[in-house]
Amino acid sequence: MTSLFTAIFNMSITASYIAVAVIAARLFFKKAPKIFSYVLWLPVLVRLIFPFSFSSIFSFLSLFKTNTTINTSMIEYVPRNIGFMENSAIDIGIDRINNAISTSLPDAAPAAGLHPIQLMFTIASFIWIIGIAVLLLYSIISYVRVMKNVTTAVLVRDNIFETNKITTPFVCGFIKPKIYIPTGISKHEVSFILAHEKTHIKRLDYLIKPFSFLVLIIHWFNPLMWLSFTLMSKDMEMSCDESVLKEMGNEIKGNYSNSLLSLSVKRSGLLMGSPLAFGESNIKSRIKNILSYRKPTFGVIILTIIITAVLMVTFLANPKEPYTAERPSSVEYTIENLIANKTPYVGDNSKVVALIDALPLPEGIIRDTVRLHTSNQPYGITINLKTKDDSYTVPNNINTNDFYRNSVILFSLIDNVDTIEYMIPAVEPYSLVYTREYVVDLMGEDIRSYGENEHTLKSLIDQLDTIHTMDVTKDNQIEHYLEIIMSSPKTSSNPRDYIKAHQREYDNILKMGDEALIYLLSQFESDNISNDLRGHIIMSLSKDLLGITDEGLLPTQWYSQLSANVKLPDYIGNVSDSLEQLVYNTTVQQYSLPNSGFTVVAPTILGVYQEEDKVKVFVTVYYNRYKLYGKTLYEMGGGIIPGAITYSKNIDGSYILDEYLEAMDGSYFGKSIKEYCVMPISNEEISGLSDKILDDYKNHAGRSELLIKNLIEHLRANNQKDIELKKKTGQVVPLT
Structure with a gap:
């Protein structure tokens, strides 16, 4: 219910912007036929009913620089997951109002069981439902009372009835609308009164007005919508008056105005959804409009039609956002394909695999095999990934948000899947696991409902952009x-x-x-x-x-008392060659991160070239960081990275580090290696060296053995005995 109220609240804000624009446009249309002002209220009604729309660069809403339109199918000024955001924020496109509202909102309390904002919206949603119930009940009672007064009405002809229980003519009924007139109306008045009411029936106003009032009840908390309904009703009646004058001629203006005045009624604000009455309120404005009415020229009508059509499109369209590489959108997803493969069962192999293949992966990564766990609950999916080629492994800083987004979409489209695991093909493979419980906790609702149709799925994907910038790591x-x-x-x-x-x-x-x-x-x-x-x-x-x-x-x-929590220093190589020892020292320093454990390196030197006083060493380094708890050593993370180290050689034979270049990730891997395989002074490329480095990178067996050898040597040098290494794969390897 809170999610529904938030969606209604967002629609109401959008409709408010359009309503203000329509009110302003009415001033421009002051001398134009009122039918155009009446038609302009349609975009407001549409905005109050539908949370989504088409996008256009000509959208009126583009005037408000909000950060809330994602894929432009929906607009969320208040995020649906605001109750689960660490720093609550609302963006309605006006900076001062944004700042005033957002700074007044309470942030999440770490130990709190319920976010204050979540509580506020829960309470507001209950009040909203109560308001709807009260207004609906009052409207039904009012309608029943009106119908009770006409139970004794006498049929005159066709759908026209006469009764002495009413004081003004009106149209009532939803399937077969009837015209009720009071007894005692003079014959010369009856003709244009009936013409007025028949125009209402012809234009379906007898359905439009009650339906609009029903929508108003849903948005009862927005005072601007009450004003909009009043002005819409006024434009409805004025346009109907003008239609009668156009049909019967200007000579009836006097009698028509007198009839309006004599049959006028004052309606209670809460009865605005009741039957269409001839003598509605705003009598003064209607009489002035009747007396000043002049039949518009053909040119004025054509111009007004064009302006109205343009305004309708700009009011109905959502802003079209420019594409940004940092901000994915549902354009990346084939929505139709995803919905077509929606399935209630994780065991539906063909559809599940089709869904997985329809989801984008980070650059350079493709799907390998898929394993479905269907024998026992929790039911799960394991997605094995691989790189597009063997020239590089997955970078350590891979954006896990991509996997999170894909998992949320899979949870919405596969009803009974409980866990989704991604096997990442790094040097030491590791996995990312997402559970339905975690996603539901973060999103604040069961996301299966988003898989119902294309529009709901697009809204889910758009919501994920709010969370896309969040760090959804295991920590x-x-x-x-x-x-x-x-x-x-x-x-x-x-x-x-x-x-x-x-x-x-x-x-x-x-x-x-x-x-x-x-x-x-x-x-x-x-x-x-x-x-x-x-x-x-x-x-x-x-x-x-x-x-x-x-x-x-x-x-x-x-x-x-966990005494084995020994903080070991970084590894210090012990080799006979002075340059190789220098490479050990340099690479350890390059990858040292004391807060994440001690670092051990295993460099493979693939070439040493000297030019004047410059020495350039080409090396591929396998490094890893470890922490020791008890007698168990844990891997904290590492990688295998080719690099080029440039030193200046002094007269005494010592070296000074000038530059350390690393191979870049992804599609730039091979290109970056080729670019640094040049001499530092002449800038001449070393023939065949980049190919040698790439060929060597395809096999890390020797480096893995060297790393373990250096790790064991380091542990023994620090008097660590009976140590076991627990790898990320779960394998336990005895070391000392």
């Missing part, structure tokens, strides 16, 4: 689950009660394995842990991941 997932675990029960002081209340979230962290353990232990290392609830839950998770069952220690005590 953030862990923190998200921790917040949920700590949210309840507030009355308990026992950490186990919180874990039992949120066992699903606790288990989701455990499923992340070593990556979760490394993050949790890093919280201890960075002094982010105290002996509070969060500390106890993180300690419990760490123990479960390490397989430790000791009890009775506070989190800080427990970590301090």
Whole structure:
């Protein structure tokens, strides 16, 4: 319901902009036939009903520089997931209003179970529903009372009835509308009164007005929509008056005006959706319009039609956003193909694979094999990826948001899939796992409903752009689950009660394995842990991941007694060749990151070239970072990167580092290697060297062996015995 109210709220804001424009246009159309002013209210009605529209560079809404139009099919001034955003923000296209609103909105509280904004919108949605119910009930009662008054009406002819229970003529009925007139009306008045009411019937006003009022009830919280409905009703009646004058001639102006005055009624604001009455309010304006009416010339009509058509298009169109490389849109997705392959079952192999193949992947990566897990719940999909060629591996800084976006779309289109795993083909392959529970928690709703049709799926993809800039790494997932675990029960002081209340979230962290353990232990290392609830839950998770069952220690005590948490220095090579030793020292320094563990390198020198006092070394380096907990060594991340190191050689034979160039990622990999395979002074290319480097890069077996050899040597040099290496693949390798 909150999501529905947010969507209605966004539509109401858009309609408000269009309504203001229509009110301004009415002033321009002051002397034009009122039928054009009446027609101009159609875009407002459409905006109040439909959340999506077509896009055009001529959209009126382009005047408002919002950052909320994504793919331009929908506009969200208030993000649907605002209750799950760390920093709440609203963008309505007016900077001062944006700043005033956004700065007044409360941000998420880390330990809170419910975001304040989420609570506000939940309460607002309940008030909205109550308002709709009250207005609907009042309107129904009012309509029933009107119909009760005409139960004794006598048929005069056709669909015309006469009764002494009413004071003004009106049209009533939805399927077969009837005209009711009061008794005692003179014969000369009856003709143009009937002409007025028949015009309403001919134009279907008897349906348009009640329907518009029903839409108004849905948007009852917007005062501008009440004004718009009043002005629309006024334009409806004036245009109807003009139609009668056009049909019967200007000579009836006096009698027509007198009849309006004598049969005028004052309606309650809450009865505006009741039957169309001849003597509606705004009598003064209508009489003035009747007396001043002149039949427009053909040229005026043509010009007004053109202007009205142009305004209609600009009011109905959404702004067309320029394409930006940093901002993906649903254009990248073949919406029709995705919807065509929607399936309730993860075991539907052909459709599931078709869905996966319809989703874009980061540059340089393609799908390999797909494995469907259908024997037991949770049902899952494993997507094995590979590079387009063997010339490079996936970069360490690959944008995981791409995989997150694809996973959300798959969760919306495959009803019973619970987990989606991507196997990333890095030097040491690793996986990214997304669960339906995590996506639902982040989005704030069950996203299966977005897979119903093309429009709903496009709206989901557009929403994902809001989250696209968020860091949806596993670290953030862990923190998200921790917040949920700590949210309840507030009355308990026992950490186990919180874990039992949120066992699903606790288990989701455990499923992340070593990556979760490394993050949790890093919280201890960075002094982010105290002996509070969060500390106890993180300690419990760490123990479960390490397989430790000791009890009775506070989190800080427990970590301090994890005595094997030895902070080792970076590896120092020990080779006989002075230049090779220099390369070891340089590459260790290049990839050292003390906060992420100690670094070990395994460089392969592929060429050494000297030109005057410059020495250029071409090397491919396998590096990795490690952390030691207990007797287990964990991989923190690394890579294999070709590079070119340039030194200046002094007279005494020593070297000074001038430049360290690395091969670039993706499609620039081979090109960047060729560009740095030149001599530093003459800038002449070294023949065949780039091909040699690329050929060598296809086989890392020798470098892998050298890295393990150097790691073992480093551990022994630091008196570390009985150490095992737990690789990201889960394999455990004894080292010392």
